[in-house]
Amino acid sequence: MKKRTGIWPLLILAVLLMGSAGAFAQPETGEDKTLSPYFFVKSDDPELDQLPLKSTSAHARISGVIADVAVTQVYQNEGKRPIEAIYIFPASTRAAVYSMKMTIGERTLIAKIAKREDARREYEEAKQSGKSASLLEQQRPNVFQMNVANILPGDVIHVEMKYTELLVPTDAIYEFIYPTVVGPRYSNHETHPQDNWLANPYLQQGELPADPFDMKVDLVAGMPVQHIICPSHKVAVKYDGPTSASITLDPSEKNGANRDFILKYRLAGDRIENGLLLYKGAEENFFLLMLQPPKRPADKEILPREYIFIVDVSGSMHGFPLDMSKKLLKDLIGNLTAGDKFNVLLFAGASSLLSEESVAASPDNIQSALTLIERQRGGGGTELLPALKRAFGIPRPEGFSRTIVIATDGYVAVEEKAFDLI
Known part of the structure; x- marks a missing residue:
């Protein structure tokens, strides 16, 4: 880790899966269905302190029923003084975050997982002492709130987050969703002070985000794949064999972060199928056995x-x-x-x-x-x-x-x- 005079880096990661305090749902008006993530800079002069998001990319590796997703975000302090920013960005409702890395200039910081209260205390101590600090908290089931303190003028920041997600088929269709948008949520309870992001800003439907978006999916189903579709974006599907495929965004979708990325696929065959995935680790090996029964087996098969x-x-x-x-x-x-x-x-x-x-x-x-x-x-x-x-x-x-x-x-x-x- 490289040093810079007077500035010592510190990164803290706190993840808390919270139960909802009330009922939450998308508004039923049919409006604002296409939403966007956003930055909020803690500043008394927003025109002076700016931290625009430069790009977002995600790479999902789906092995059997488990999606391993790596998200990379780039943004820069284009202001003239150190700032603290809160970035609201979406993640999966079934996300289990296991890695967080931040690169600020020549410095690379690796996250450690801590209890929410301990992480918040260390973050505040680091901020007060002038250290570069970052705090990632999960405020709602699919929305993470990231606090970043003491971002110096001109700093280019690369944030990399990795999480896994379990995919559960519905009506024999597997669906992977990478949520790129955070929208207003309905609550029939008075908003809690910690939930003030409920009234967050968002893109109106049809507006294009300023930051580029890229998405890639490598699918290894373990069994023959019958159909792959992406109803949300224009994509290219390349089959690497009967059980695997690569899915990439079409160049025309470079501004596609104004709607969630949705990928659906169905496994082939009317008979009971099975597949075996093997992974060799450094200290121990792993396997994943996939069994795909038909919708209804014949009586003679039972x-x-x-x-x-x-x-x-x-x-x-x-x-x-x-x-x-x-x-x-x-x-x-x-x-x-x-x-x-x-x-x-x-x-x-x-x-x-x-x-x-x-x-x-x-x-x-x-x-x-x-x-x-x-x-x-x-x-x-x-x-x-x-x-x-x-x-x-x-x-x-x-x-x-x-x-x-x-x-x-x-x-x-x-x-x-x-x-x-x-």
Whole structure:
């Protein structure tokens, strides 16, 4: 890290996922749907102190269902004195920020993650002592507020943030959204002093932002990709094989930061598909297994099912906990289908089985199981491990898919051993 006389750099990163204090939604008027990020400079003379955003670029690497997004922003102090600025910029509603780096001139600063209160205190101390400081806080689920102090005249600032996001398909369509805009939000509660950014400035629909925008997506789905579309921007899609593709913005979209970037894709095939992604790390290796079932499998593709119900009837289950277990098991066992098999194992200090082998889900067997469970009152110890071992030892019927359901209050001290056994 390079030094500059009298100025010592400090960067603090604080991320707090806050629950909303009220109901929030976009305005229902249909207006101002295309919004833009903005800078707010703390100054008594905005004409003198200016910190315009020069460019924004984002690179998303989607591996399976995880998007790893790197965002780079460039801005410059074009004023004549040191300033403090607050920059409101959007991030994903499912964002998990894991990296933040700032370059001011020849200085490079790496963020550290701290509790919100500690980060705010260190930031204020650094600002008061004349150090260059930055503070990143999440004020709303998809809006981050970044405070930057002691930005010297002429300073060119590069900010790089990285976050990951889980992609969950809806109706078999995967959607990745990079939010480039922050707009006014509706609240039916009085605005809290810390929420004064709710009334932030924004672009009117159709206005072009002054800063260039670039977006690139590298998609490795792990399974064959059928369709890729970008309804928000004009893009070029280059398939690198059946399971991967590269998506880049068309040059005509250089001012495309006035609307969120939306990418949608669908996986191919009507049958159950699978794919395996491998990653070799410095100290350990990782894999991601992708399974994509069809919308509705044919009946012949569904294996017959066997259910083993392990029920805790120990002393700690007496009363309300056991009553809840009885209700749960009545619903589960009572709704088994004719082709299923099942068994019930009761455990406390010892254990007992409904049958040494699983039985057919006939009306008589279901009624016998429910009667057995209903007679339990709760008493004795909680020997979970012997019960698990006995359940795992029940002969498995050939051609059946086995599911084990454990109903317990969890008041045991052998969690780690139980997980190892499972």
